[in-house]
Amino acid sequence: LAKTTQPISMDSYEGQEVNITCSHNNIATNDYITWYQQFPSQGPRFIIQGYKTKVTNEVASLFIPADRKSSTLSLPRVSLSDTAVYYCLVGSRPGGGYNKLIFGAGTRLAVHP
């Protein structure tokens, strides 16, 4: 499983765009990039998943360059409720024998008024 590296913490202000970058230099051909969000004392929540280029949903965008060695989670116009820990995970799609999610330390995002 590819190891990921992301900043320990970030600070932002309400209304700003936040970009969290994750490095995964050893990503394999079959690996997908998945981001989760976790609020204190709650279970992680799936945000977005992608393989290459750009993926956008109602919550966030995920940018993946051609070499796929990194990815950037973009949160548009954050609010105080976006204060959470964000985890970047790399692993293969269903059926690829990837049963467990390996969470790193994540990025602790603090949004200030």
Add this chain to the structure above:
Amino acid sequence: DSGVTQTPKHLITATGQRVTLRCSPRSGDLSVYWYQQSLDQGLQFLIQYYNGEERAKGNILERFSAQQFPDLHSELNLSSLELGDSALYFCASSPRDSQNIQYFGAGTRLSVL
């Protein structure tokens, strides 16, 4: 609401005791995963069941065991409890085997005194 139900929400017990944590997956999901989250270890995968059968094991102690019943709910049994077992225990589910998009419950907070 993820659709995954965990009970109880809180559990306080003494060292040496045994407890059972219960998880009901989302309707139709065949896979159930258990994770432990403590302050010093982060989120750790414990074990996965798929349609009643054990599929993957993580760093689960021998004092811990789990099972998935025919109605697909799962129970995590923790015995001979130690102070270090105090943690948040999360259950997650997914429709099929080996998926990296998992839906997490709200967790059970275990306090061993």
